[in-house]
Amino acid sequence: xxxxxxxxxxxxxxxxxxxxxxxxxxxxxxxxxxxxxxxxxxxxxxxxxxxxxxxxxxxxxxxxxxxxxxxxxxxxxxxxxxxxxxxxxxxxxxxxxxxxxxxxxxxxxxx
Numbered sequence: 541x542x543x544x545x546x547x548x549x550x551x552x553x554x555x556x557x558x559x560x561x562x563x564x565x566x567x568x569x570x571x572x573x574x575x576x577x578x579x580x581x582x583x584x585x586x587x588x589x590x591x592x593x594x595x596x597x598x599x600x601x602x603x604x605x606x607x608x609x610x611x612x613x614x615x616x617x618x619x620x621x622x623x624x625x626x627x628x629x630x631x632x633x634x635x636x637x638x639x640x641x642x643x644x645x646x647x648x649x650x651x
Contacts (some may be wrong), residue, residue, distance in 0.1 A: 541565030542590075543572055551583040551651045552576055553644070559613035560598035569598075573605045582614035583651040589620035594628050606638050614632065615639075619647035 541558035554572065559565055576584065586605065591598075602618065609616040617639045623627065629635045641647050 541568060545572070545576075546649055548585070548644075551585050551648055552581050553585045553587060555587040555590060559593035560591050560601065561593055561595040562597035563585065566597045566601050566650055569601050570604065573601075573608065577608055577612060582609070582612070584609055584616045585647040585651055586616065586618045587620055588618055588621065588625055591622060592623050594625050599628070599632060599634065602638065603634065615651045617641060617647040617650045619644055623630065 541556065541560060541564070544555040544557070546553050546555070554569075556569065560569060573584070584605070586602070606616045606618075619641045619642060620643055626635070626640070629638065629640065639650060641650060
């Protein structure tokens, strides 16, 4: 998995490219989020457009990211999931829990 980060105003954007599943990819994502939280980042937008696979560990990492930021008074928005990722999140009924929007512009207005 490749993880790219960038700033857009007050928000930090994480672009995920590749499979987000148990192992190094999931751990790298969690570590990146932990670094941002430790640095005081409050507004995070996660680009899911490049996520090719998602397993239960990857879903857990997304939920952990969302809840960690929310608990700390921040906000996390996920955007542009592929059809497959959107279906998986809907299957486990997280589409109504996580904030998921269609594109980056919408995500940036929500964080």
